Amino acid sequence: MIKITKPTLLIDKEKALTNLDNMFAKVKQKPLMFRPHFKTHQSAEIGRWFKEKGITQITVSSVEMAEYFAQHGFQDITIAFPCNILEIDSINQLASRIELGLLVESEEVIQYLNRNLKFPVNIWIKIDTGLRRTGIEPKNVDFVLRVLQSIIHSKNMRIRGLLTHCGHTYQAKNQQEIIEIYHKSMGELLKLQDYLSNQGHHTKISIGDTPSCSLIDHFKRVDEIRPGNFIFYDLMQSNLGVCSENEIAVAVACPVVAKHEDRLEIVIYGGAVHLSKELIIDYRGNKCFGKVAELSENGWTQTLPETYVRALSQEHGIVKTPTSIFNRIKIGDVLVILPVHSCLTVNLMRTYHEFNGKKYSVLG
Amino acid sequence: MIKITKPTLLIDKEKALTNLDNMFAKVKQKPLMFRPHFKTHQSAEIGRWFKEKGITQITVSSVEMAEYFAQHGFQDITIAFPCNILEIDSINQLASRIELGLLVESEEVIQYLNRNLKFPVNIWIKIDTGLRRTGIEPKNVDFVLRVLQSIIHSKNMRIRGLLTHCGHTYQAKNQQEIIEIYHKSMGELLKLQDYLSNQGHHTKISIGDTPSCSLIDHFKRVDEIRPGNFIFYDLMQSNLGVCSENEIAVAVACPVVAKHEDRLEIVIYGGAVHLSKELIIDYRGNKCFGKVAELSENGWTQTLPETYVRALSQEHGIVKTPTSIFNRIKIGDVLVILPVHSCLTVNLMRTYHEFNGKKYSVLG
Numbered sequence: 001m002i003k004i005t006k007p008t009l010l011i012d013k014e015k016a017l018t019n020l021d022n023m024f025a026k027v028k029q030k031p032l033m034f035r036p037h038f039k040t041h042q043s044a045e046i047g048r049w050f051k052e053k054g055i056t057q058i059t060v061s062s063v064e065m066a067e068y069f070a071q072h073g074f075q076d077i078t079i080a081f082p083c084n085i086l087e088i089d090s091i092n093q094l095a096s097r098i099e100l101g102l103l104v105e106s107e108e109v110i111q112y113l114n115r116n117l118k119f120p121v122n123i124w125i126k127i128d129t130g131l132r133r134t135g136i137e138p139k140n141v142d143f144v145l146r147v148l149q150s151i152i153h154s155k156n157m158r159i160r161g162l163l164t165h166c167g168h169t170y171q172a173k174n175q176q177e178i179i180e181i182y183h184k185s186m187g188e189l190l191k192l193q194d195y196l197s198n199q200g201h202h203t204k205i206s207i208g209d210t211p212s213c214s215l216i217d218h219f220k221r222v223d224e225i226r227p228g229n230f231i232f233y234d235l236m237q238s239n240l241g242v243c244s245e246n247e248i249a250v251a252v253a254c255p256v257v258a259k260h261e262d263r264l265e266i267v268i269y270g271g272a273v274h275l276s277k278e279l280i281i282d283y284r285g286n287k288c289f290g291k292v293a294e295l296s297e298n299g300w301t302q303t304l305p306e307t308y309v310r311a312l313s314q315e316h317g318i319v320k321t322p323t324s325i326f327n328r329i330k331i332g333d334v335l336v337i338l339p340v341h342s343c344l345t346v347n348l349m350r351t352y353h354e355f356n357g358k359k360y361s362v363l364g
Numbered sequence: 365m366i367k368i369t370k371p372t373l374l375i376d377k378e379k380a381l382t383n384l385d386n387m388f389a390k391v392k393q394k395p396l397m398f399r400p401h402f403k404t405h406q407s408a409e410i411g412r413w414f415k416e417k418g419i420t421q422i423t424v425s426s427v428e429m430a431e432y433f434a435q436h437g438f439q440d441i442t443i444a445f446p447c448n449i450l451e452i453d454s455i456n457q458l459a460s461r462i463e464l465g466l467l468v469e470s471e472e473v474i475q476y477l478n479r480n481l482k483f484p485v486n487i488w489i490k491i492d493t494g495l496r497r498t499g500i501e502p503k504n505v506d507f508v509l510r511v512l513q514s515i516i517h518s519k520n521m522r523i524r525g526l527l528t529h530c531g532h533t534y535q536a537k538n539q540q541e542i543i544e545i546y547h548k549s550m551g552e553l554l555k556l557q558d559y560l561s562n563q564g565h566h567t568k569i570s571i572g573d574t575p576s577c578s579l580i581d582h583f584k585r586v587d588e589i590r591p592g593n594f595i596f597y598d599l600m601q602s603n604l605g606v607c608s609e610n611e612i613a614v615a616v617a618c619p620v621v622a623k624h625e626d627r628l629e630i631v632i633y634g635g636a637v638h639l640s641k642e643l644i645i646d647y648r649g650n651k652c653f654g655k656v657a658e659l660s661e662n663g664w665t666q667t668l669p670e671t672y673v674r675a676l677s678q679e680h681g682i683v684k685t686p687t688s689i690f691n692r693i694k695i696g697d698v699l700v701i702l703p704v705h706s707c708l709t710v711n712l713m714r715t716y717h718e719f720n721g722k723k724y725s726v727l728g
Contacts, residue, residue: 004450005448005450005451005453005454006426006427006428006448006450006451039678039679061678061679062370062633062679063370064370081621081633081679081680082621082622082631082633083621084369084370084619084621084633085619085621085695085696086368086369086370086619086696086698087369087370087619089369090369105622106622106623106695108694108695108696109695112696132627133631133675133677133680133682134621134622134624134631134680134682167677255448255449255450255451257445257446257447257448257449257498258446258469258470258498259470260498263496267446267497267498269426269445269446269448272640272642272708273708273711276636276640276641277640277641277642277708278636278641311497313497313531314403314425314707314708314711315403315425315426315445316445316497316498318497318498330472331449331470331472331473332449332450332472332476334450343678344636344637344641344678347637347678347712348711348712
């Protein structure tokens with residue numbers, strides 16, 4: 001057992017590997033590419049677990065992450081973020097040595113890349129199937145066709161297809177809604193693909209949110225999936241019905257530093273700089289910044305009933321709990337907080353700790 | 365001018381120094397100690413600016429930060445966080461070489477320290493004047509007296525006094541409410557101090573939230589102030605009326621990567637891993653994750669009217685803006701985002717960039 005004296009990011013490697021196997025099982029037997037998103041773990045060590053299963057094509061969300069994973073032997077990387085033309089020098093460096101995928105959604109960026117790319121890259125057109133974050137709406141068929149034709153007529157740009165992130169599944173209330181959002185999004189995307197096909201352009205389809213990819217088994221006409229969060233999951237996913245709390249593979253161990261019996265609150269050393277201020281609204285309408293478990297021999301227990309992080313300051317967390325648990329927990333104990341959004345928590349904590357004492361860092 | 369290609373933490377040193385001078389001017393001529401909180405900047409370089417003005421007594425929020433600033437020559441440090449007994453080894457190491465201040469609020473912790481401290485430390489009793497985060501409520505006079513007596517009868521513990529963080533000023537709606545909260549908190553604290561004094565115990569008073577410390581000029585009967593955020597300020601403070609937007613001394617420069625004319629939204633490379641998910645509700649009831657300025661020769665402009673960050677993903681920010689500004693901003697431009705909570709933004713970004721090209725890092 002590792003010695004915990006301050007907020008410590010724990011990883012349950014077995015759970016993460018099971019999550020990976022479950023997702024990978026969906027694509028292995030099919031003509032479906034698996035290009036997992038590495039922004040969740042940002043770690044070469046964890047990347048190695050994927051590689052050992054034969055997964056070598058990956059997604060990242062920044063040029064910096066692409067550079068990091070390229071240094072660690074990944075040769076085929078899509079940067080699933082609207083191409084940032086200010087990073088053209090780094091993009092060219094990457095394109096000179098790996099198979100690089102970029103996202104475009106405007107003629108300005110295509111023109112810029114046409115003038116400035118020095119090596120071939122793969123291009124995906126970013127489609128917005130409903131999240132309204134970024135991308136071209138599929139109803140704008142003429143504009144998509146124009147963008148596609150510009151790509152085809154540009155230097156060093158190989159059109160790959162249509163890429164979307166159905167992130168509005170995160171606004172769903174339950175599994176059924178996620179599945180409905182998925183099918184609606186796919187319907188729009190496939191209509192667009194059919195239109196382009198009728199114009200003589202074959203395009204691939206790449207999708208990639210963890211809620212859809214976890215709940216859907218038959219990805220009809222999809223060429224590639226890019227989920228990321230599934231490797232760890234988190235409370236946002238369990239709240240959506242996408243995973244169980246037992247599948248969550250990272251957590252932050254936090255020392256208990258004070259207790260307030262009058263309001264049944266426990267103060268932990270673990271705040272916004274450890275967990276992030278991401279929150280869910282629980283079934284009672286309470287803000288919840290994390291659920292609470294206890295350390296067990298080689299991991300953590302089930303979450304404690306009716307016990308949650310109700311508030312966070314920079315370094316403090318306030319845990320609300322029933323009397324029986326309150327009385328049992330002592331100052332100097334360690335509580336284990338399951339994160340609301342594992343990507344943000346990992347990005348803050350930066351160093352993973354396995355129970356055997358092994359540790360490794362984000363981008364490290 | 366520095367070259368910006370990705371999210372970059374800018375610091376306007378002149379503004380920060382003016383903020384420092386303004387706060388320091390309040391205490392210089394008075395029998396009032398200034399022990400600024402360094403959790404906001406976490407930087408030895410910025411700590412040097414304080415030292416050059418003769419400020420050598422500081423506050424931090426973790427043992428780790430205390431170790432860092434002790435390494436950088438600070439000899440008198442209060443860790444303004446409930447003493448975490450699991451870090452006793454590091455606490456003893458620190459206490460062996462610097463004047464170390466700790467916060468206690470329970471008999472368990474005092475007993476533990478009595479058994480385990482190897483060197484003298486200064487002890488403050490943490491009082492909760494209304495934030496209800498942690499500390500003893502001032503109405504519990506008997507309990508405070510018992511805690512104080514335990515401290516006095518313990519080894520290696522020198523009682524200093526009563527310490528509070530009136531952080532409920534952050535829930536105020538305007539300056540007037542902040543001032544009222546300050547006076548109510550002080551009233552309770554001074555009554556407690558009087559009670560202890562009648563029992564023969566002289567205690568000092570230490571307070572320390574940026575809203576109160578910025579707005580109050582006469583800190584009657586206060587011995588020490590510990591504000592931290594004031595060095596940079598942020599939108600949370602300007603929203604409270606504590607500072608003007610022009611006084612905000614840090615911001616994140618973010619490339620524009622996409623535009624959506626139909627909804628007048630600009631997509632920036634700058635998300636929750638850069639700004640944090642801290643938000644304010646603006647005067648229209650909108651969630652606001654940042655306000656937006658443009659680069660100027662050696663800094664940034666006034667904030668753009670009716671322009672704000674309405675949503676954040678891990679790496680994306682969505683800026684809402686009126687037509688005239690929307691039309692002017694181009695893909696590849698750089699927008700400057702004023703943060704909602706500078707402490708969290710700095711903690712995420714980690715490297716400061718001055719306009720002259722100089723850079724330095726958090727805990728680096």
